[in-house]
Amino acid sequence: MKSVYIHIPFCTNICSYCDFSKIFYNNKIVNEYLKVLEKEIDNNYKNELINTIYIGGGTPSSLNYEELETLFKIIKKFKLSDNYEFTIECNPENTDENKVKLFSKYGVNRVSIGVQSFNDKYLKILERKHTKKDVYNLVKCLKNNDIYNINIDLIFGINDQEIKDIKEDLDNFTMLDIPHISYYSLILEPNTKLYIDEYKEISDDECADMYEYICNYLKDKNYIHYEISNFSKKGYESKHNLTYWNNEEYYGFGLGAHGFINNVRYENTRSFTKYLKGNYRLNEFNMTESSNIENEVILSFRKLKGINKAEFEKKYNFNIYDKFNFKNLIKNDLIRDDGKNLYINSKYIFISNEILVKVLESSSEYVI
Numbered sequence: 001m002k003s004v005y006i007h008i009p010f011c012t013n014i015c016s017y018c019d020f021s022k023i024f025y026n027n028k029i030v031n032e033y034l035k036v037l038e039k040e041i042d043n044n045y046k047n048e049l050i051n052t053i054y055i056g057g058g059t060p061s062s063l064n065y066e067e068l069e070t071l072f073k074i075i076k077k078f079k080l081s082d083n084y085e086f087t088i089e090c091n092p093e094n095t096d097e098n099k100v101k102l103f104s105k106y107g108v109n110r111v112s113i114g115v116q117s118f119n120d121k122y123l124k125i126l127e128r129k130h131t132k133k134d135v136y137n138l139v140k141c142l143k144n145n146d147i148y149n150i151n152i153d154l155i156f157g158i159n160d161q162e163i164k165d166i167k168e169d170l171d172n173f174t175m176l177d178i179p180h181i182s183y184y185s186l187i188l189e190p191n192t193k194l195y196i197d198e199y200k201e202i203s204d205d206e207c208a209d210m211y212e213y214i215c216n217y218l219k220d221k222n223y224i225h226y227e228i229s230n231f232s233k234k235g236y237e238s239k240h241n242l243t244y245w246n247n248e249e250y251y252g253f254g255l256g257a258h259g260f261i262n263n264v265r266y267e268n269t270r271s272f273t274k275y276l277k278g279n280y281r282l283n284e285f286n287m288t289e290s291s292n293i294e295n296e297v298i299l300s301f302r303k304l305k306g307i308n309k310a311e312f313e314k315k316y317n318f319n320i321y322d323k324f325n326f327k328n329l330i331k332n333d334l335i336r337d338d339g340k341n342l343y344i345n346s347k348y349i350f351i352s353n354e355i356l357v358k359v360l361e362s363s364s365e366y367v368i
């Protein structure tokens with residue numbers, strides 16, 4: 001059973017912090033893009049049973065009704081399992097009731113909404129085009145059309161944001177009564193408007209305080225913290241994203257998409273011209289056992305549950321302690337072993353990258 005990621009690179013607005021593969025929406029290019037995307041799928045998909053589909057972007061909801069219907073007809077080629085999860089990313093300002101009805105018609109059962117903040121001041125800094133009211137209306141509309149499995153993305157660490165602003169965003173989220181939230185810290189990537197404008201970042205300490213506040217707030221509301229930036233009600237973890245964090249294989253289709261199929265990790269070109277000519281791939285890597293293990297460790301430790309030792313041993317035929325030395329990390333309570341799982345102490349999950357460096361250093365086989 002596999003997963004499928006499909007990238008729709010069009011946006012009707014470019015946000016000040018965005019580093020994704022995207023271009024301005026243009027109706028002529030969309031049609032061309034969908035044709036080439038269909039060919040890429042036809043050339044690669046081997047008719048396996050698919051457990052999760054995720055349409056991400058860009059902004060998939062920037063496509064008009066007809067274009068979305070064309071996309072969904074292409075997606076109908078995938079043979080879906082009984083318990084499939086089918087997610088589409090949407091922006092509140094361009095998702096109307098007609099589109100939502102189309103989602104339902106074609107089997108979408110999970111929607112992820114790019115919200116980032118409910119506060120006009122921060123929406124303006126991020127150059128987002130929706131209002132709080134748009135978010136509320138969209139969630140209501142999704143529920144009216146029987147889509148309850150909803151995520152919103154929020155961002156913290158914006159300029160002079162304070163804990164009280166974070167609380168306000170979390171209060172708004174709670175009022176929506178939806179089962180999933182992804183909460184990311186603002187990262188200033190080169191080539192983004194905020195970076196070029198030399199936007200002032202908040203300090204690491206302030207960021208860590210906000211993160212701690214978010215984790216505690218959501219825990220009090222019975223959300224399970226299951227990955228560094230992801231929280232859900234029981235049973236509403238993102239199945240698709242767990243595919244990545246469990247180091248399982250998935251197809252990636254579309255501009256700039258990544259995939260992992262038949263032990264090959266690949267990345268598609270971010271050049272629109274090349275993609276439209278059918279030169280899909282930028283690179284491909286045959287994974288060795290040690291690079292798979294390295295990925296398994298890095299990705300699994302993103303999850304609060306960490307690594308299941310028995311499953312690891314079954315997959316790689318050795319005990320994880322034979323190759324990694326966790327002694328000091330466990331002694332310093334950075335990593336814990338509960339007998340079944342090895343995981344990063346949740347107190348330190350915010351600095352998991354630093355811990356991962358130490359984990360990989362503990363094995364001479366992995367170069368970092």
Ligand code: SF4
Pocket residue numbers: 010011013014015018019020022057058059091114
């Ligand atoms: S953040 Fe999303 S909506 Fe904004 S420019 Fe990037 S891909 Fe488009």
